[in-house]
Amino acid sequence: MSNPILQNCPDCGRVLYFAHAETNLIHCSCGSTVYRNNGVVVAKPFYTVAQPFEFIQPGTEGAWNGKTFRVLGRIRAWIEEFVFNYWTILWNDGSISYLGEGYGIYAIYEPVVTDRDVRSSLLDGVKVGARRDLFANDPFILERKYQCYKWELEGEAWLPGVPSAFRTFEFAAVDGRRIEVIELSNNATLCFNVQYTTQEALQLKNTRSVEPPIKTLTCHNCSKENVLKGFPFCQSYACVHCGTRYALEEGLNFKRLGQRNSTDIGPDIELGSAGVLKGINYEVIGYAQKEEANQYRSQWKEYTLYNPQHGFAFLSEYNGHWSFIRERGDGPVVEKEQPSHLTYRDERFELYNSYNYEVVNAKGEFPYNAFNDQEKRAVEFISPPEVWIKEKSGREGINWFLGEHITSKEIKTAFGDKFSPPWKTGVGAVEPKGYVSMGKILRFGAGAVLLLVFAHLVTSLTHRAQVISENTYDFSDSVDTVSFIKKDIVLDKRSSNLEFEIYAGVDNSWCEVSGTLVDVAKGTEYSFEKGVEYYHGYSEGESWTEGSTRETAFLSSIPAGRYDLIIRATRETKVTYASYLTAPPELNPSIRSFNMTVTYDTTNDRNLFLCLIPIVLWSIGHFLLVRYNERKRWYNSPFSPYTYSDES
Amino acid sequence: MKVNFFNSGSPLFPFRWFILITLLTVGTLTYANLTGWRIFSGGQEQWKASGPGGHK
Numbered sequence: 001m002s003n004p005i006l007q008n009c010p011d012c013g014r015v016l017y018f019a020h021a022e023t024n025l026i027h028c029s030c031g032s033t034v035y036r037n038n039g040v041v042v043a044k045p046f047y048t049v050a051q052p053f054e055f056i057q058p059g060t061e062g063a064w065n066g067k068t069f070r071v072l073g074r075i076r077a078w079i080e081e082f083v084f085n086y087w088t089i090l091w092n093d094g095s096i097s098y099l100g101e102g103y104g105i106y107a108i109y110e111p112v113v114t115d116r117d118v119r120s121s122l123l124d125g126v127k128v129g130a131r132r133d134l135f136a137n138d139p140f141i142l143e144r145k146y147q148c149y150k151w152e153l154e155g156e157a158w159l160p161g162v163p164s165a166f167r168t169f170e171f172a173a174v175d176g177r178r179i180e181v182i183e184l185s186n187n188a189t190l191c192f193n194v195q196y197t198t199q200e201a202l203q204l205k206n207t208r209s210v211e212p213p214i215k216t217l218t219c220h221n222c223s224k225e226n227v228l229k230g231f232p233f234c235q236s237y238a239c240v241h242c243g244t245r246y247a248l249e250e251g252l253n254f255k256r257l258g259q260r261n262s263t264d265i266g267p268d269i270e271l272g273s274a275g276v277l278k279g280i281n282y283e284v285i286g287y288a289q290k291e292e293a294n295q296y297r298s299q300w301k302e303y304t305l306y307n308p309q310h311g312f313a314f315l316s317e318y319n320g321h322w323s324f325i326r327e328r329g330d331g332p333v334v335e336k337e338q339p340s341h342l343t344y345r346d347e348r349f350e351l352y353n354s355y356n357y358e359v360v361n362a363k364g365e366f367p368y369n370a371f372n373d374q375e376k377r378a379v380e381f382i383s384p385p386e387v388w389i390k391e392k393s394g395r396e397g398i399n400w401f402l403g404e405h406i407t408s409k410e411i412k413t414a415f416g417d418k419f420s421p422p423w424k425t426g427v428g429a430v431e432p433k434g435y436v437s438m439g440k441i442l443r444f445g446a447g448a449v450l451l452l453v454f455a456h457l458v459t460s461l462t463h464r465a466q467v468i469s470e471n472t473y474d475f476s477d478s479v480d481t482v483s484f485i486k487k488d489i490v491l492d493k494r495s496s497n498l499e500f501e502i503y504a505g506v507d508n509s510w511c512e513v514s515g516t517l518v519d520v521a522k523g524t525e526y527s528f529e530k531g532v533e534y535y536h537g538y539s540e541g542e543s544w545t546e547g548s549t550r551e552t553a554f555l556s557s558i559p560a561g562r563y564d565l566i567i568r569a570t571r572e573t574k575v576t577y578a579s580y581l582t583a584p585p586e587l588n589p590s591i592r593s594f595n596m597t598v599t600y601d602t603t604n605d606r607n608l609f610l611c612l613i614p615i616v617l618w619s620i621g622h623f624l625l626v627r628y629n630e631r632k633r634w635y636n637s638p639f640s641p642y643t644y645s646d647e648s
Numbered sequence: 649m650k651v652n653f654f655n656s657g658s659p660l661f662p663f664r665w666f667i668l669i670t671l672l673t674v675g676t677l678t679y680a681n682l683t684g685w686r687i688f689s690g691g692q693e694q695w696k697a698s699g700p701g702g703h704k
Binding site for chain 1: 662663665666669670673674676677678680681682683684685686687688689693694695696
């Protein structure tokens with residue numbers, strides 16, 4: 001544990017309690033902000049967080065990766081179009097880190113030493129998507145770079161050098177590792193290993209419960225009031241009365257923008273309505289109709305959902321199909337600008353769409369500045385019911401959003417009468433429709449086949465294939481029928497089968513064998529009949545054969561007991577007449593004997609093959625159904641792997 | 649992973665009927681193999697001394 005350091009406020013003389021040797025900023029209860037450097041404290045006029053309302057507060061406790069921590073305070077960084085909190089946390093082992101938090105995104109920032117000296121020259125001019133070897137032969141891709149133009153203090157915090165402004169650079173490796181570099185001043189940088197997490201995983205306790213402040217603004221156009229509930233996270237809005245658009249400038253004032261709304265039928269969910277989606281109580285605070293900036297001019301609607309504790313989410317609607325979308329810090333890392341697919345946690349997502357867009361209609365609030373995204377390139381990768389949306393701009397970097405299909409019914413349940421579901425057409429981009437990847441169908445099909453084969457092999461181990469009779473049975477010369485009895489056959493398994501393998505040397509003739517198994521004690525009889533016939537010949541220049549000299553018959557599900565087996569066989573006898581006058585007819589029996597082997601408790605592979613049929617049929621049927629639906633799903637995609645004859 | 653594959657939130661939901669069919673098929677095969685039942689086997693006649701006969 002670190003030893004707390006006690007010092008006195010230069011302004012009021014109160015005792016200041018620094019929980020860690022490296023924390024250097026504290027907000028005294030007298031209102032002064034105090035900077036500590038080399039054991040000396042001085043009062044400096046830093047900005048402080050006015051009306052703090054966030055869920056986390058100084059004193060909040062949590063746990064992560066088996067360690068516990070306590071929140072000391074924060075730096076709230078104002079970064080171009082958004083704010084982000086760097087909470088200073090003190091671990092139970094005495095070390096300090098940042099807990100990054102904002103917009104519902106949480107990340108632990110652990111200080112790390114890179115192999116390479118990360119100097120300003122390495123960062124100057126680096127573009128989003130460029131690579132830098134932060135570790136030896138270990139390239140990282142720059143995903144985001146921001147300029148913090150102002151910061152505010154709450155509680156006790158760690159910010160070496162206390163620069164008035166700083167730059168941040170977030171790099172990512174293709175294996176998902178992320179490094180954030182904070183450039184405090186020229187050639188003074190801090191590097192952090194960034195690990196994204198969730199609020200639930202942090203097990204936060206002693207949290208703040210304060211109603212978030214609201215900001216009221218009067219529209220310059222219609223002079224009516226707009227109430228902002230998401231400020232300062234929301235840094236743009238459109239007047240809910242007249243649609244006039246505004247965006248925050250340098251954290252100070254909302255500036256009216258020259259853009260105008262076009263004709264619009266309006267939102268399908270009323271602004272201000274509240275409802276529970278995915279277990280979180282959201283309020284609809286914004287609505288935007290967006291349009292692809294290409295020849296298709298496809299339009300869709302997006303709704304901004306806000307919960308002060310859980311941050312932001314979005315509902316996106318196209319052709320009556322809905323997606324629930326949240327921003328993610330731990331999105332995929334792709335090396336190419338627009339790969340044909342990406343793999344995220346073993347799930348393959350296919351490139352579905354790529355476009356620039358603009359907001360054509362808007363009402364209410366939006367996180368960031370929603371009205372300057374014309375140069376942003378959005379790329380969608382789908383694996384129904386999920387979609388990863390990558391938004392990239394040269395100015396802001398790469399942001400990833402994870403969406404998942406949500407039904408109108410779920411939205412209706414959440415918002416009730418405040419929601420008027422639009423008409424649904426076609427198959428949505430991430431509508432499940434029984435979708436599973438072809439690979440999964442194959443894997444499940446193969447798994448089921450293996451399971452069946454395994455069950456068959458295991459159960460076959462219990463079969464002993466006991467030969468209980470192997471005899472050749474002779475016919476009398478003058479009789480075409482023969483009967484035999486084998487007595488006292490003891491079948492000792494609770495239930496099993498008998499297999500009769502019959503061989504008769506028939507040649508263009510037949511022999512019929514029937515058997516009856518009689519339970520001596522109960523009198524129950526089980527019987528079978530089997531014909532053995534084999535014909536062959538030569539006709540129309542080709543040889544032909546039909547039938548076989550060997551046949552197999554079964555008696556199945558025979559209960560244990562003492563049995564007599566009665567076998568009867570009939571052979572074919574052909575009568576030929578040499579001469580009606582000089583000789584009696586000549587009898588030509590087809591066979592003189594036949595052979596039969598009776599085996600008890602045999603393995604029946606036919607059962608396995610019959611059981612495989614539904615598995616194979618389902619796999620083929622599912623494949624065809626998925627293919628049918630996929631053709632419809634990809635109809636609206638410029639990257640469809642299917643060809644369509646009705647593309648008019 | 650949610651075990652109840654009939655729950656729409658389960659990743660196994662699209663395979664719910666397949667899993668059911670597979671389990672039924674494995675059960676049928678196991679039962680057939682252990683009792684000597686030849687599935688879809690015709691032609692075997694059974695006559696009981698205690699009453700009318702029938703076809704199994």
